Structures are given as structure tokens and as C-alpha cells.
Amino acid sequence: MERSFKLLLDGLQPYLNELASAAPAPGGGAAAAVTVAQGLALLSMVCNLTIGKKRFSAVEDQAKEILEQVSSMQAEALSGAEADMDAFTVVMQAYQMPAETSEQKSTRKATLADATRNAAEPPFRLMALTARALPLANQLEKIGNPNVLSDVFVGRHLLIAGYRSSKENVEVNLNSLPPDDAFVSEMRAKMSGLAAGVPGE
Amino acid sequence: MERSFKLLLDGLQPYLNELASAAPAPGGGAAAAVTVAQGLALLSMVCNLTIGKKRFSAVEDQAKEILEQVSSMQAEALSGAEADMDAFTVVMQAYQMPAETSEQKSTRKATLADATRNAAEPPFRLMALTARALPLANQLEKIGNPNVLSDVFVGRHLLIAGYRSSKENVEVNLNSLPPDDAFVSEMRAKMSGLAAGVPGE
Numbered sequence: 001m002e003r004s005f006k007l008l009l010d011g012l013q014p015y016l017n018e019l020a021s022a023a024p025a026p027g028g029g030a031a032a033a034v035t036v037a038q039g040l041a042l043l044s045m046v047c048n049l050t051i052g053k054k055r056f057s058a059v060e061d062q063a064k065e066i067l068e069q070v071s072s073m074q075a076e077a078l079s080g081a082e083a084d085m086d087a088f089t090v091v092m093q094a095y096q097m098p099a100e101t102s103e104q105k106s107t108r109k110a111t112l113a114d115a116t117r118n119a120a121e122p123p124f125r126l127m128a129l130t131a132r133a134l135p136l137a138n139q140l141e142k143i144g145n146p147n148v149l150s151d152v153f154v155g156r157h158l159l160i161a162g163y164r165s166s167k168e169n170v171e172v173n174l175n176s177l178p179p180d181d182a183f184v185s186e187m188r189a190k191m192s193g194l195a196a197g198v199p200g201e
Numbered sequence: 202m203e204r205s206f207k208l209l210l211d212g213l214q215p216y217l218n219e220l221a222s223a224a225p226a227p228g229g230g231a232a233a234a235v236t237v238a239q240g241l242a243l244l245s246m247v248c249n250l251t252i253g254k255k256r257f258s259a260v261e262d263q264a265k266e267i268l269e270q271v272s273s274m275q276a277e278a279l280s281g282a283e284a285d286m287d288a289f290t291v292v293m294q295a296y297q298m299p300a301e302t303s304e305q306k307s308t309r310k311a312t313l314a315d316a317t318r319n320a321a322e323p324p325f326r327l328m329a330l331t332a333r334a335l336p337l338a339n340q341l342e343k344i345g346n347p348n349v350l351s352d353v354f355v356g357r358h359l360l361i362a363g364y365r366s367s368k369e370n371v372e373v374n375l376n377s378l379p380p381d382d383a384f385v386s387e388m389r390a391k392m393s394g395l396a397a398g399v400p401g402e
Contacts, residue, residue, distance in 0.1 A: 005226070005227065005231075005282075005283055005286045005287070006283055008215060008216045008219055008227065008231075009216070009231070009235075009279055009282055009283060011212055011213070011215055011216055012212070012213060012216055012235060012238075012279075014209060014212055015209045015210070015212055015213055016238055016239065016242045016275070017242075018209055019239060019242035019243060019245075019246060020241075020242035020243075020245035020246055020249070020272070020275070021245075021246065021249060022246065022249035022250050023246075024246070024250065024349065025206070026206065026209065027243065027246060027349070027352050027355075028243060028351055028352040028354075028355035028356075030206075030209075030210070031239045031240070031242070031243055031355055031356075031359060032355060034210075034213060034239060035236055035239065035359060035362070037213075037217055038217065038220060038232045038235060038236065039232070040221075041217045041218075041220035041221035041232070042220060042221075042228065042229060042232055044220075044221035044222075045220060045221055045222065045223065045224075045225070045228060048221070048222060048223035049223050049225065071221070074217070074221070078210055078213075081206075081210055082206055082207055082210060085206045086206070148225065148228070149373075150229055150369045150370060150372070150373035151228050151229040153229075153366075153369045154228075154229035154232055154233060154366040154369050154370065155229075155232075157362045157365045157366045157369070158232060158236060158362055158366065160362065161236070161358045161359055161361065161362030164358045165354075165355040165358045165359065168351045168354045168355050168358070169351060169355065171351070172350075172351035200401070
């Protein structure tokens with residue numbers, strides 16, 4: 001048992017090393033997604049410790065329904081992390097474009113703006129996913145196995161941190177676009193639409 | 202590049218699968234520690250993107266000092282996660298002890314209380330570590346490479362979530378001890394001593 005815990009944690013080291021390295025990706029985008037994936041995994045655990053137990057049979061169907069949703073969201077968060085890193089790489093490449101002639105400058109500017117708008121999408125999708133996940137944590141707080149209630153609470157803290165983190169990651173892209181870009185105002189409107197269900201937002 | 206991102210994330214899957222499974226460990230304790238480790242890794246990244254650059258030479262020594270501290274804290278958070286899972290396993294074992302005779306009952310009760318007090322220590326150490334790490338994030342916000350400022354913010358969100366999560370993990374242990382246990386009041390006093398430097402606490 002001890003040995004397998006150590007192995008599980010050792011398996012995280014390559015990711016953490018890359019996160020800590022001077023390579024700008026993986027960075028905050030991946031960290032936000034992995035945090036959300038962990039929060040969702042904890043909610044799955046609580047469902048798995050509720051389902052199939054006689055004393056929770058009245059909520060069995062609800063727990064199964066939540067499990068299905070959080071499992072699929074977990075996969076979505078991780079595939080979003082890949083999309084995030086890929087989109088970020090495209091932004092980095094656009095920064096490297098030549099900017100000597102005025103034609104080069106204008107091509108670079110347009111390419112960079114496109115890449116930046118694209119790079120705002122994966123963290124926005126993670127924000128939206130987290131806003132959909134939080135009500136499931138609240139539901140599980142009421143119906144889940146009370147022996148693992150603290151895991152629901154930890155899961156919720158991680159989801160909220162994932163929401164706030166992905167918001168920073170959207171903002172950093174929006175802030176590097178011209179303020180009169182229609183995409184910026186559309187995105188900000190969509191973001192404030194999500195805040196209602198998030199504690200402290 | 203793309204391929205290696207996918208590999209890094211695939212490497213997290215065994216851990217996430219165990220977290221999501223019905224096995225109660227790894228659970229909230231490990232998730233809190235891994236979240237803190239990610240937050241610290243992001244702060245390391247920001248240091249690594251500040252150190253060695255001419256335009257940040259005035260803060261080079263400070264960034265190196267922060268890097269040394271956050272790296273060592275990252276290792277500490279992960280070894281704490283192992284201690285947390287091991288201590289939790291001992292609690293689970295104590296619950297399995299026979300409780301038929303009154304002697305067995307009293308032995309089980311004492312063993313369980315001991316194991317529970319021990320299990321409160323690793324999450325408390327993680328809380329304390331996080332409280333020490335937050336001022337480093339604040340310092341880095343001022344002196345770090347501004348191109349990766351959003352990574353400092355994400356790092357801070359993750360540290361705060363790690364603090365709140367480890368607090369839940371201490372509380373769940375304290376709440377299962379007799380309220381007049383001296384350990385409970387000592388622990389709560391030490392916990393409130395940490396809250397001052399944590400936003401929103």
C-alpha cells in the first residue's frame with residue numbers, strides 16, 4: 001500500500017518538473033485543468049463510496065448520474081489542457097514571426113491576434129465546465145456518503161480554484177488584444193454570465 | 202511538442218484513476234498536496250523565466266532565493282502527501298479492530314484516537330507550508346517577469362485552495378476526536394495562528 005502511494009506520486013514528477021521549468025508550457029493553463037480534474041476525481045470517489053451501499057439506496061440513481069457527469073467532465077478538462085497548450089504554442093510561434101517590413105509587421109499583428117483569440121477559448125471552456133460542475137458538488141454534499149464529506153469540500157475548493165485560475169488565463173489573452181476588439185467584449189459578457197453559480201465571484 | 206504534452210498528461214492518469222476510485226486513499230489529502238505542489242511549480246517557472254535575463258538583473262538574487270525556497274517546499278508537500286496517506290491507512294486499520302469485549306472496545310477507542318491525532322498532523326503541516334509559501338507568491342508578483350504574471354496569480358489560487366483543502370482535512374480529524382481532547386484545542390489555536398496571511402481566511 002505505502003509503496004504504491006509513493007509510485008503514484010512519483011508518476012506526477014515528470015509533469016511537475018516540466019511545469020516548474022523555464023518552458024512556458026505547460027503553465028497556468030495545464031495547472032488549472034489538472035486541478036479541476038483532481039476536484040472532479042474526488043467527486044467521483046465520493047459517488048463510488050455512495051453507490052452500491054444499502055444505506056444510500058434512496059440516492060443511488062442520483063449518485064450514478066453525478067458520477068457519469070463528473071467522469072466525462074474530467075476527461076473533457078484534460079483534453080482541454082492539451083488544446084490549451086497547443087493554442088499557447090501557436091501564440092509563442094506568432095511572437096517569433098519577422099517584423100522588419102511594414103507588411104511583415106501587419107501580418108504578424110493579425111496572426112498574433114488570431115492566435116490570441118484562439119488561446120482564450122480553452123481556458124474559457126474550462127471556466128464554463130467548472131461552473132457546470134459546482135452544482136454537482138453541492139448536490140453531493142447533501143446526498144453523498146457523509147464519511148467522505150470532507151472530500152466533497154476539498155473537491156469544491158479545487159473546482160473554485162480552477163475557475164479562478166482559468167479566468168486569469170482568459171484575461172491574460174483578452175488583455176493583450178486591442179480593447180475595441182469585438183471578441184474581447186463578447187468574451188467578457190460570456191464570462192460574467194458564468195459567475196453567478198461560483199462562490200465568491 | 203504536442204505529443205510530449207499528451208504524454209505528460211497521460212502520465213497523470215494512474216494517479217487520477219486512483220483518486221476517483223472507491224479506495225478512500227489517495228483522497229482529499231493527496232489532492233491538496235498535489236495542488237500545492239502545482240502552485241509551487243508555477244512559482245518556480247516564473248523564477249526560472251526571471252533569472253538570467255538582463256532586464257531583471259536587479260532582482261536576480263531575490264528570484265534565486267525564492268526559487269530555492271519554493272523548490273524545497275514542493276518536495277516537502279509531496280513527501281507530506283505520502284505521510285498523509287500512510288497516516289490515513291492507520292486510521293482505517295484502527296476502525297477494523299475488534300470491538301466485542303469491553304477491553305477490545307477500550308483498546309480500539311484509544312488506538313483510533315491516537316491514529317486520528319497522527320492523521321491531523323500531515324494536513325496541518327501542509328497548511329503551515331502554504332501559509333509560508335503565499336508571501337513568496339506576493340513577492341514574485343512584484344519582481345517576477347511580467348510576461349508570466351498570470352502564472353503567479355494561478356499559483357496563488359492553487360496555494361489558497363491547498364490551504365483551504367488541508368484545513369478541511371485537519372478539521373475532519375479534529376471533529377472525530379472528543380471535543381475535550383487537549384490536542385483539539387491546541388490544534389485549533391495553531392490553525393488560527395496561520396490564517397492571518399491567507400486571503401479570505
